[in-house]
Amino acid sequence: MSTRATAGGVATEEQPEMMQEVESWQAGVAGGILGAIAFGALMVLVSPGVLTNAIPAMYGLTGGAAGTFIHLSHGAVIGVAFAALLRARPELAETLGRSTAAGAAYGVAVWVVLAVLVMPVWLSAVGFAGAPGLPNISTTSLVGHVIYGLVLGAAYPMLRRRGTMSDAE
Template sequence: MATETATTDVVSTESGNWKAGVAGGLAGSAVFGLLMTYMIRAPLLEVVIPSMYGLAPPAAPFTGWVIHMAHGAVLGVGFAALVGLAPSLGGSVGRSVGAGAVYGIAVWVALAVIVMPIWLSAVGSPANPPLPNVSAMSAVGHLAYGAVLGGAYAGLSG
């Protein structure tokens, strides 16, 4: 007479917590959007961001906010994937905030400094910045985005 014991192993194929990445990305984008609205003073949300998709001019602030928030959510999923590949990045709130800040600066360099001017030129936007598009305020905004993303991710993924 044999006795069998059934066991169940749960194996996750997910890399990082994408829901926490989306929520963190939205939180970071909201903070960055407020910085753009009240501190940068250039028509970024109203003209620059919508014109990436041919939706401005004329100024379209609501459309700019929607696109900006969507970008932030997608980039938040990218952050979650990176933390999933290197879990030590999200090991504590401090590490997650630091990793998010570094991620925000990396996003700034890759997307705002290099990709955005090329993209806006390709679509014929009247709001086309120079290449490279180096702006201290943009760097600060992206840094804030990343730090808030990292903090929110740590709080929500726990």
């Protein structure tokens, strides 16, 4: 805690900083999980088989619990990669709008690389009978990945700065 001079010349204590920065990777994990929850809600409503069958099949598993856990884990890892991108290009996170737009663009890039190209190859390689063809172009998947990116991009800067309680009153 520091002191400062007042108009009357009496020193008073200043309040400590009320905001504490969290590590960018932590904000990426949390933002990625939040984005994956939003995307997962869409999947439950529109294409539950992806969450209950296709995603767990990538790892030789079955069931909605496994698919949900894997989907959230993927969201966290991909969120860390987003955090690394924003650390390398901090101008993309200067405002909430820029970060949200960067998140949406990131969601499209993730969709192209992972959903359109990698997932169908991976599912075919593990012998999943319902593996989609290559390329796997799905509007629903695109919308889901954009939702993921929007939530991640909006959450990231807010998560980077979180309020803390002061010990001094």
